[in-house]
């Protein structure tokens with residue numbers, strides 16, 4: 001997630017079993033081949049073999065653009081740098097991105113989605129997969145199936161569908177049943193995305209969409225133990241306890257500690273507040289902590305005031 005989930009966050013979120021793969025923030029492609037440093041900035045894991053987080057979870061590189069030729073050139077660049085797959089973003093709703101003909105704006109013309117995926121697929125020559133991410137449409141859902149079919153016809157090996165149109169932004173609900181309609185009209189695996197905040201929502205999204213796999217966005221940050229809870233439940237049918245505040249505070253503290261090794265404290269303060277703001281979603285305790293610290297500007301004071309319990313988060317989870 002752009003501006004929110006970087007390599008360090010991916011590392012933290014994948015330390016416990018839960019995720020099968022992760023995706024980088026999008027690399028914005030306009031009309032040129034970007035230099036390697038841009039790819040390394042978005043995906044420092046490109047220096048690892050395999051390209052994965054420290055705990056071995058693959059990291060897929062995402063491109064966002066509309067010009068098939070430029071996308072193809074940058075996909076080739078990603079391949080040369082060792083990427084394990086290239087994901088194409090057709091879901092970004094940002095006005096600036098859409099005004100410059102990127103992200104969800106292509107969903108108004110399935111033919112353009114097809115051309116973009118096809119160009120990347122041909123550039124990669126089957127050496128690594130191309131995958132895609134779409135929303136249900138731009139203003140309405142009329143072209144949802146056509147866009148999904150365009151990704152498949154272009155050569156996508158897998159499709160993530162965020163169950164909202166661009167105009168719906170991030171407003172609930174995500175239309176999981178619509179993801180199901182799309183899934184039924186393509187033969188590539190479809191992954192359901194949007195508003196999966198809890199174990200119950202996970203199950204409901206799977207049931208309504210008929211998808212085997214789901215993608216977590218904001219909820220991965222709101223509750224860093226949601227994916228491990230889902231995984232544990234899949235494997236054992238047992239429900240692990242809900243994530244406690246000390247567990248959340250502990251991950252934030254670790255995050256701040258790692259970020260301050262290469263960023264100024266004032267930037268880390270903003271990043272910590274940004275993560276805390278995500279944690280407020282559906283969690284009153286996190287909200288109260290956010291309210292208490294939101295005006296603090298000193299990193300050490302902020303971290304101290306998060307009231308860190310001494311219990312280790314993993315211990316808290318695995319005790320059941």
Ligand SMILES: Cc1cc2nc3c(=O)[nH]c(=O)nc-3n(C[C@H](O)[C@H](O)[C@H](O)COP(=O)(O)O)c2cc1C
Pocket residue numbers: 001002003004024025026062089091133162170193194195196215216217218219
């Ligand atoms: C701040 C922010 C940044 C995002 N950046 C990206 C991105 O770079 N690439 C992408 O595919 N989706 C991005 N998304 C969309 C999410 O991956 C996800 O599709 C969306 O938030 C819906 O899922 P959720 O309800 O689980 O959050 C972003 C979302 C947010 C809120």
